[in-house]
Amino acid sequence: MDFGFILSQSLTQAIGVTAIIYCLAAIGLNVQFGYGGLLNFGQVAFVAVGAYAVGATVISVGSSLWLGVAIGIILAIVLALLLGIPTLRLRADYLAIVTIAASEIIRFAAKSSDFLGGAQGTTGAIGADFYALNPLPEWDRFEFGPISFTRVDMWVVLVGWCLIALVTLLTWALMRSPWGRVVKGIREDEDAVRSLGKNTYLFKIQILILGGVFGALGGMMSAISRGSVQPDGFVPDFTFFLYVMLILGGTARVMGPILGAAIFWFLLVFVEQVLKEGVSSGLITFISTTQIGPIRFILVGVGLMLLMIFRPQGILGDRKELMLDAR
Amino acid sequence: MPADTTIGTTAVAALAELQPEPGIAKPDPILIADHVVRQFGGLRAVDVTHLEVQRGAITALIGPNGAGKSTFFNVISGFDTSDEGSWTYNGQTITNTAPNTLARKGLVRTFQLTKSLSRLKVIDNMRLGASGQTGESIFPAVFKFTWGRQESEITERAMNLLERFNLAAKAQDFAGSLSGGQRKLLEMARALMLNPDLIMLDEPMAGVNPALKQSLLDHIRDIREEGTTVMFVEHDMDMVRDVSDWVVVMAQGSIISEGTPLDVMRDPRVIDAYLGAHHDSALTESGQSLTESTSKEADA
Numbered sequence: 001m002d003f004g005f006i007l008s009q010s011l012t013q014a015i016g017v018t019a020i021i022y023c024l025a026a027i028g029l030n031v032q033f034g035y036g037g038l039l040n041f042g043q044v045a046f047v048a049v050g051a052y053a054v055g056a057t058v059i060s061v062g063s064s065l066w067l068g069v070a071i072g073i074i075l076a077i078v079l080a081l082l083l084g085i086p087t088l089r090l091r092a093d094y095l096a097i098v099t100i101a102a103s104e105i106i107r108f109a110a111k112s113s114d115f116l117g118g119a120q121g122t123t124g125a126i127g128a129d130f131y132a133l134n135p136l137p138e139w140d141r142f143e144f145g146p147i148s149f150t151r152v153d154m155w156v157v158l159v160g161w162c163l164i165a166l167v168t169l170l171t172w173a174l175m176r177s178p179w180g181r182v183v184k185g186i187r188e189d190e191d192a193v194r195s196l197g198k199n200t201y202l203f204k205i206q207i208l209i210l211g212g213v214f215g216a217l218g219g220m221m222s223a224i225s226r227g228s229v230q231p232d233g234f235v236p237d238f239t240f241f242l243y244v245m246l247i248l249g250g251t252a253r254v255m256g257p258i259l260g261a262a263i264f265w266f267l268l269v270f271v272e273q274v275l276k277e278g279v280s281s282g283l284i285t286f287i288s289t290t291q292i293g294p295i296r297f298i299l300v301g302v303g304l305m306l307l308m309i310f311r312p313q314g315i316l317g318d319r320k321e322l323m324l325d326a327r
Numbered sequence: 328m329p330a331d332t333t334i335g336t337t338a339v340a341a342l343a344e345l346q347p348e349p350g351i352a353k354p355d356p357i358l359i360a361d362h363v364v365r366q367f368g369g370l371r372a373v374d375v376t377h378l379e380v381q382r383g384a385i386t387a388l389i390g391p392n393g394a395g396k397s398t399f400f401n402v403i404s405g406f407d408t409s410d411e412g413s414w415t416y417n418g419q420t421i422t423n424t425a426p427n428t429l430a431r432k433g434l435v436r437t438f439q440l441t442k443s444l445s446r447l448k449v450i451d452n453m454r455l456g457a458s459g460q461t462g463e464s465i466f467p468a469v470f471k472f473t474w475g476r477q478e479s480e481i482t483e484r485a486m487n488l489l490e491r492f493n494l495a496a497k498a499q500d501f502a503g504s505l506s507g508g509q510r511k512l513l514e515m516a517r518a519l520m521l522n523p524d525l526i527m528l529d530e531p532m533a534g535v536n537p538a539l540k541q542s543l544l545d546h547i548r549d550i551r552e553e554g555t556t557v558m559f560v561e562h563d564m565d566m567v568r569d570v571s572d573w574v575v576v577m578a579q580g581s582i583i584s585e586g587t588p589l590d591v592m593r594d595p596r597v598i599d600a601y602l603g604a605h606h607d608s609a610l611t612e613s614g615q616s617l618t619e620s621t622s623k624e625a626d627a
Contacts (some may be wrong), residue, residue, distance in 0.1 A: 001348075014482075033585045066615075159548075173468070173469045174465070174469060175467055176464045176471075177463075177468035177469070177474065178454070178460045178461075178462035178468065178474060178478065179462060179463050179464065179468035180461055180463055181447070181451055181454060181455055181463075182455065184440070184444070184446070184447055184451075185444050185445075185447060185455050188444035188445055188446055189442045191406065191438070191442060192427075192438070192442035192443075192444060193444075193455065194425070194426045194427045194430075194432060195404070195406075195426050195427075195435065195436055195437075195438070195518075196427075196430055196435075196455055196456050196517065196518075196520075196521065197349070197427050197428075197430030197431040197444070197458050197521060198434075198455075198463070199426055200427070205513060206465050210465075284420065296509050301514055320501075321446055321501060323607055324445045324446055324503030324504065
């Protein structure tokens, strides 16, 4: 078994484009769920809106990518208002139901819309404007120890991590402020915060918008880096993976979603590659290569269960803090 | 702390001269409620014809279980919606106004089941109470220089209050690590961060040990001495007798009696409502029956 190869593959995924996309969406979910206590089970809807906004603007309309980015942010805000205004006055579980339904509505609507490419999705040079800005030297590969990227991937990864840094910095600045204090108070007990003269409804709308825009940024990165937008990439599983990452890293921790997304993708690829190598070298005989895909997700489930039992607070969380409500 | 004792004492003196009868007008009411009705299906949980709350005094709202005290509290403080009726606060109509709006007007309440924000530090619970914070708007919040100075002023005020409520040593602990009694204190201190005109306490003594009860009573008196009107719901008759200037008794949704603690405890309607036919059982911790203890006090 070539462990060097397995390791380099896994590490590349851990900081690669896919991890970046999930990471941005998970940071958004951390703002909504981790800090604000909003049960958003449809974060993927915001990712889809971001992806389709740039995809449709560039391919279907033929306009500039940057216009698409602006439209994506505006649409994410509109979606947050649409979801939030009717539901945020109600109990928390209503938002969960509405968001998961909304994310499926958006996926099926996109699937049946010719403008958005139907079931095939939108494919083409979505990121052309973005790649044109690539200032990196014309090398074949950029190598860092076991990790290497092509020139194009390197540019995407570089911008992606800068975006993550920016979004994380913003989250940190907000959460240490009195605004963040109100948001965390709402998570603990909304009525108490209302009795102290805060309009909690307004704060909840704000965190839904903020987290939604972060998710849309993730969607844009996905459309740009892959050059396509596929409706079936936005299934509810996406949101559940985000929750796994968030819990793995530690909810309501600024670095939680980043660590969670990186470790999640590292483990997923690591397990896949080990199984693949094992099967092809004849070490593992009881499964076939086609079964590897589902099996790694079974293992994700088992891993999540173990995490909840032995470290429910995640990697960065504080167990004492988590247990405060249990007394 | 400068205490404006004159408001409290004159208000109390004025009350002593009033006739003890339900719905009587007060000389200087801060809260006036008219025909407040709250129905749950066929049950009229609250049906208050008229109630005035005297400014600067401590008014107790008592009554047997299911009398509608807490529902009345919830309706007045905006956490529940009335089916009929209107009420004013400081002369302004505040019928079915949102609780956050009321809090900014100076009408603040606490809860029967304490709502301390567990995973926030005690000091952050306190800071949350301060109103008019620039840093609570999302754009200035990003830049600390816009709210840093105000934050240190708020922190200083919060620490002074925590000092007064013997919670200063706990300032950096999570509120969830406090005992039940300390949470009651924290909730009261946090409400004071808003500089309220009228503070409504929902069962401040529930689940508090006797030693802490005494200090809670002192705090409630101190709050009145500073000129804040206090209204509270309570089951504990000892507390009602010790601290309140005026007592309002509810039974089956309506007000059946009003008066000074002594008057109310002598009122046969109150004794009936509380005890039914069993007049001999004790209402107070001292073990005396109501009639006995009140008549002794009247003699002395």
